[in-house]
Amino acid sequence: MSDHIVSAFSEELEQLSADLLRMGGIAESMISDACRALITSDLQLAHETVDRDGLVDDMEADIEQRIVRLLALRQPMASDLRAVVAALKVSSDLERIGDLSKNIAKRVDEVSGCDVGGALKGIERMGRAVSAQLNDVLDSYSEANAAMALHVWNSDEDIDQHYNSLFREVITYMMEDPRMIGAGAHLMFIAKNLERVGDHCTNIAEIVHYQVTGDYLASNERPKAPLLGNG
Amino acid sequence: MSDHIVSAFSEELEQLSADLLRMGGIAESMISDACRALITSDLQLAHETVDRDGLVDDMEADIEQRIVRLLALRQPMASDLRAVVAALKVSSDLERIGDLSKNIAKRVDEVSGCDVGGALKGIERMGRAVSAQLNDVLDSYSEANAAMALHVWNSDEDIDQHYNSLFREVITYMMEDPRMIGAGAHLMFIAKNLERVGDHCTNIAEIVHYQVTGDYLASNERPKAPLLGNG
Numbered sequence: 487m488s489d490h491i492v493s494a495f496s497e498e499l500e501q502l503s504a505d506l507l508r509m510g511g512i513a514e515s516m517i518s519d520a521c522r523a524l525i526t527s528d529l530q531l532a533h534e535t536v537d538r539d540g541l542v543d544d545m546e547a548d549i550e551q552r553i554v555r556l557l558a559l560r561q562p563m564a565s566d567l568r569a570v571v572a573a574l575k576v577s578s579d580l581e582r583i584g585d586l587s588k589n590i591a592k593r594v595d596e597v598s599g600c601d602v603g604g605a606l607k608g609i610e611r612m613g614r615a616v617s618a619q620l621n622d623v624l625d626s627y628s629e630a631n632a633a634m635a636l637h638v639w640n641s642d643e644d645i646d647q648h649y650n651s652l653f654r655e656v657i658t659y660m661m662e663d664p665r666m667i668g669a670g671a672h673l674m675f676i677a678k679n680l681e682r683v684g685d686h687c688t689n690i691a692e693i694v695h696y697q698v699t700g701d702y703l704a705s706n707e708r709p710k711a712p713l714l715g716n717g
Numbered sequence: 718m719s720d721h722i723v724s725a726f727s728e729e730l731e732q733l734s735a736d737l738l739r740m741g742g743i744a745e746s747m748i749s750d751a752c753r754a755l756i757t758s759d760l761q762l763a764h765e766t767v768d769r770d771g772l773v774d775d776m777e778a779d780i781e782q783r784i785v786r787l788l789a790l791r792q793p794m795a796s797d798l799r800a801v802v803a804a805l806k807v808s809s810d811l812e813r814i815g816d817l818s819k820n821i822a823k824r825v826d827e828v829s830g831c832d833v834g835g836a837l838k839g840i841e842r843m844g845r846a847v848s849a850q851l852n853d854v855l856d857s858y859s860e861a862n863a864a865m866a867l868h869v870w871n872s873d874e875d876i877d878q879h880y881n882s883l884f885r886e887v888i889t890y891m892m893e894d895p896r897m898i899g900a901g902a903h904l905m906f907i908a909k910n911l912e913r914v915g916d917h918c919t920n921i922a923e924i925v926h927y928q929v930t931g932d933y934l935a936s937n938e939r940p941k942a943p944l945l946g947n948g
Contacts (some may be wrong), residue, residue: 550802554798558794558798568785571781657902664891671905674902675905
């Protein structure tokens, strides 16, 4: 590529990364707001969080269209091509994180007012852990830091352990008081959604690691806690 | 592109589509085998289904690498580029369908032997409906048939209604007999997984429709049943 084409490509790629990070920031705010709305029974915040998902969806569609245009016009090679494909995949993971957070926010109304005891504390802790994972993996993307990506990838086990202890706790509540079964079912799906946000962070960590080093992380070598209620 | 390059590109794209359809066929077998293993308490079939997911993962990784190579070497434009990006996205949806089916198969052991009454019949019906959706959307991909893709897209509402009636039924079982709560929780996750396979079929339908017509299907115009236990 001639110099001015190279520079136009770099600029577009930088703009794309910046928008991806902004999209990641919105997804991050959705997770923490969905959890906060749940814990404080704040229906207004829950609605706002649900609405924010449209923005994330629009950003994903926009990023995808720009990537297709970028591929067509600039025809990047080697590491540039790897960066473009990585951006496409990361945007799809972020869009799913938005969906999962929206789904948590939609359940606030169903759980609100039920005495589900300590389970909400567990959700709060798990939500914080998952938000931290997303924050770290977005930093690793922004800084092209493979070591940080690897760290996120290795700590998904902690999220799984949060999930397991919540699953046990909720089942116990439901058994002790069958009137809690409806709210308990929602709490289990909420915990599962957070666990899946953790999985998407792991995906992003794999993408960043590959983009930076060219090496695939092997899923079967990742430390994992056997998931309860997950087979 | 010169003639022989065009023809090499078409051949590679055809091979890619063929492999994608083969991957789809394996994912389809995984859904129906996971449901059959559940209904007949066949642990052997459940294990085989879990193992098959590795194959789907490997196929996705292989397809992705070939697509990146295709983009780099052939630098496709316009509709060819759209076809390559579509293949990349479809393979990611199929990989998730494999994951979800594996997750159902992993739960067979937990539900096996529990008297969960009519709920298994409901899972069987829902599994059949979801398999039919996947079958139809793969046909629409193979035939580049936008009308068929639109049909799949419009019938996701039926899957949602299957899910709602199962959710109600399982909650009732759990309330009537708290010893069913553990197995009931697994059944709810199984129903949720099938509902999500339906969502991935809808995604694929949107990709096919866009690839063939160049028009986006707007998610907010799709007929939807409000999901119970889904906020």
